[in-house]
Amino acid sequence: MSLLIKDVDETNWRKIVALSVSKNQQDFIESNAQSLLEAAYDVSLQWRPLALYDDAQLVGFSMVGAKRGKEMWLDRIMIGTDFQGKGYGTKFISLLMDFMKEHYGINRIYLSVHDKNKKIIPYYQRFGFIDSQRYDPANGERLMYFDF
Numbered sequence: 001m002s003l004l005i006k007d008v009d010e011t012n013w014r015k016i017v018a019l020s021v022s023k024n025q026q027d028f029i030e031s032n033a034q035s036l037l038e039a040a041y042d043v044s045l046q047w048r049p050l051a052l053y054d055d056a057q058l059v060g061f062s063m064v065g066a067k068r069g070k071e072m073w074l075d076r077i078m079i080g081t082d083f084q085g086k087g088y089g090t091k092f093i094s095l096l097m098d099f100m101k102e103h104y105g106i107n108r109i110y111l112s113v114h115d116k117n118k119k120i121i122p123y124y125q126r127f128g129f130i131d132s133q134r135y136d137p138a139n140g141e142r143l144m145y146f147d148f
């Protein structure tokens with residue numbers, strides 16, 4: 001594996017739009033097309049969409065942003081259906097956390113998860129995220145956070 005995080009640009013946005021999760025996961029996350037539109041138009045939140053590659057192969061997507069002081073959001077993490085269960089999520093989440101620390105100098109990361117996504121809270125706990133047991137009023141999702 002040779003894992004890379006790249007910005008989204010005119011060379012890769014179409015492939016990102018074409019990358020999706022399986023049908024039974026579609027309630028857990030917006031489509032990549034929706035996320036790219038939010039990044040383009042919700043300008044006040046300064047989303048940075050990121051393409052996740054293994055060598056030249058696009059395998060996933062995420063976006064980071066909504067920074068306030070030393071706190072920032074890690075959002076919309078997905079690994080394409082064909083690439084799931086091979087350890088990409090585990091490796092990229094750690095890389096994304098390092099990326100955020102290095103590029104933005106933050107000391108807390110927030111994320112939110114869908115209640116129906118039963119495996120996801122223990123999954124993020126493995127990286128040290130804490131379940132706040134509170135809900136984001138914006139979307140009703142459960143809030144988790146990580147402190148560096």
Ligand SMILES: CC(=O)SCCNC(=O)CCNC(=O)[C@H](O)C(C)(C)COP(=O)(O)OP(=O)(O)OC[C@H]1O[C@@H](n2cnc3c(N)ncnc32)[C@H](O)[C@@H]1OP(=O)(O)O
Nearest residue numbers: 025028075076077078079084085086087088089090111119
């Ligand atoms: C902040 C947010 O973005 S919350 C939204 C998170 N994204 C999603 O729910 C989209 C759909 N899911 C996915 O894209 C992927 O399942 C990811 C990103 C959660 C994990 O990526 P993968 O590369 O498959 O993960 P990896 O291979 O490292 O580990 C597999 C583990 O993912 C965990 N997992 C978490 N959520 C799920 C899910 N919805 N479906 C399947 N596995 C999941 C499981 O615990 C699994 O471990 P197991 O095989 O022992 O059961």
